[in-house]
Amino acid sequence: MTRVNQLLEHEDYISYMDKIDKLEKERRFCKHGFEHGLNVARIAYAYLLEKRELLLRKESVYAAAFLHDIGRWVEYETGEDHAEVSARLALPLLEACQFSSEDIQIILTGIREHRRHNGDNLTLLGEALALADDWARDCRHCSVQALCYKYNQAMNQVMY
Numbered sequence: 001m002t003r004v005n006q007l008l009e010h011e012d013y014i015s016y017m018d019k020i021d022k023l024e025k026e027r028r029f030c031k032h033g034f035e036h037g038l039n040v041a042r043i044a045y046a047y048l049l050e051k052r053e054l055l056l057r058k059e060s061v062y063a064a065a066f067l068h069d070i071g072r073w074v075e076y077e078t079g080e081d082h083a084e085v086s087a088r089l090a091l092p093l094l095e096a097c098q099f100s101s102e103d104i105q106i107i108l109t110g111i112r113e114h115r116r117h118n119g120d121n122l123t124l125l126g127e128a129l130a131l132a133d134d135w136a137r138d139c140r141h142c143s144v145q146a147l148c149y150k151y152n153q154a155m156n157q158v159m160y
């Protein structure tokens with residue numbers, strides 16, 4: 001089993017995702033379940049391939065994408081920023097799945113940066129996650145566009 005598949009089977013990952021699913025049951029905006037992680041993983045990796053930035057391991061990109069929002073449930077409960085919490089919760093999971101300390105640092109930085117956008121010195125993985133996070137959403141058909149703080153006309157564009 002690859003380390004990413006191992007991660008998805010880890011009991012803590014499963015329990016965090018379960019808490020998020022429960023807390024987002026009534027949420028009208030985008031949810032942050034498994035499907036969101038998978039979409040972000042695929043889009044971030046495609047973006048890096050297109051840029052010919054192949055320095056990052058595919059496993060690191062996928063691991064970061066699956067873990068970038070795992071702290072959402074803590075944010076719902078305490079108000080703490082989920083980028084920071086997700087990085088904190090990701091560390092023991094990555095260690096348990098035998099990611100190298102070098103890869104872990106890259107992944108945790110990417111997770112911490114995933115809410116920031118271009119122009120403020122993001123790492124390559126942080127930039128890919130931040131873009132993929134927006135591109136993973138179907139804003140065009142969203143029924144709560146008018147209420148969403150993230151929504152703007154540009155989010156209807158599917159190609160850049």
Ligand SMILES: [Fe+2]
Nearest residue numbers: 068069082114
């Ligand atoms: Fe997020």
Ligand SMILES: [Fe+2]
Nearest residue numbers: 036068069133
């Ligand atoms: Fe996200």
